[in-house]
Amino acid sequence: MSDKLKHIAFIMDGNGRWAAKRGLPRSAGHKKGAEVLQEIVKAAADMEIPCLTFYAFSTENWHRDKAEVDYLMNLLRQYLSSELKEVKERGARIRFIGEREMLASDIVEQMNKIEKETASNEKFTLCIALSYGSRAEIVHAAKNVAADVASGKMRLSDINEQSFASNLYTSGIPDPDLVIRTSGEQRISNYLLWQIAYSEFYFTKTLWPDFSPKELKEIMDDFNTRERRYGKL
Numbered sequence: 001m002s003d004k005l006k007h008i009a010f011i012m013d014g015n016g017r018w019a020a021k022r023g024l025p026r027s028a029g030h031k032k033g034a035e036v037l038q039e040i041v042k043a044a045a046d047m048e049i050p051c052l053t054f055y056a057f058s059t060e061n062w063h064r065d066k067a068e069v070d071y072l073m074n075l076l077r078q079y080l081s082s083e084l085k086e087v088k089e090r091g092a093r094i095r096f097i098g099e100r101e102m103l104a105s106d107i108v109e110q111m112n113k114i115e116k117e118t119a120s121n122e123k124f125t126l127c128i129a130l131s132y133g134s135r136a137e138i139v140h141a142a143k144n145v146a147a148d149v150a151s152g153k154m155r156l157s158d159i160n161e162q163s164f165a166s167n168l169y170t171s172g173i174p175d176p177d178l179v180i181r182t183s184g185e186q187r188i189s190n191y192l193l194w195q196i197a198y199s200e201f202y203f204t205k206t207l208w209p210d211f212s213p214k215e216l217k218e219i220m221d222d223f224n225t226r227e228r229r230y231g232k233l
């Protein structure tokens with residue numbers, strides 16, 4: 001039996017392929033993907049998983065066509081203003097990780113407001129990775145640490161794994177126990193590189209818009225059979 005599962009991190013992939021299979025525009029896949037996100041958050045909350053992280057938009061996704069990026073940003077606006085209300089009412093502490101400077105100011109304002117409003121909620125943590133890239137996150141943390149040493153706020157000898165991790169966007173969030181990627185791709189795509197040092201992985205061929213609470217339960221059953229050794233015997 002594995003340790004108690006505290007955090008699942010999802011890579012929601014396959015929206016475009018789901019739409020293409022149906023002869024629909026990629027945007028239709030993103031729309032359905034956002035509905036599935038809402039369904040999975042609710043199911044996971046009912047299953048009392050304390051922390052969930054979803055990869056919604058990567059720093060690399062900025063290189064997609066402008067029309068697709070615009071569509072995703074508008075979907076995000078809608079998600080922040082309506083769908084997240086229901087999640088807030090369920091007692092979620094909501095956090096956003098990623099490069100906020102790249103996002104439009106009205107979106108950043110909404111994100112800041114939601115984080116503030118939910119900061120003292122304790123039922124579960126919902127973390128959304130937006131404009132997120134793990135290498136950028138690590139560079140950002142390294143700069144913070146360097147600035148603290150240069151200004152005398154911190155000594156060189158104070159730098160350790162813990163103090164470094166407290167400068168990552170995920171500060172205060174436990175490392176993922178399980179990473180689930182949909183769509184059959186078996187790669188990490190610049191996601192939580194520091195945090196997944198000892199995570200378990202599950203790759204499913206299911207495209208994200210077809211992902212279901214039932215499959216989530218099956219994956220958790222699989223996770224519960226794994227033996228996590230952390231290098232020990």
Ligand code: IPE
Binds near residue numbers: 016018056061
């Ligand atoms: C995941 O689906 C959503 C985002 C990356 C924003 P994709 O848009 O990557 O869909 P595929 O991988 O092209 O099918």
Ligand code: IPE
Binds near residue numbers: 058060185189
């Ligand atoms: C990873 O999916 C990013 C998100 C799910 C937001 P991508 O579709 O962007 O990743 P690659 O390009 O297949 O590695």
Ligand code: MG
Binds near residue numbers: 013015
């Ligand atoms: Mg993809």
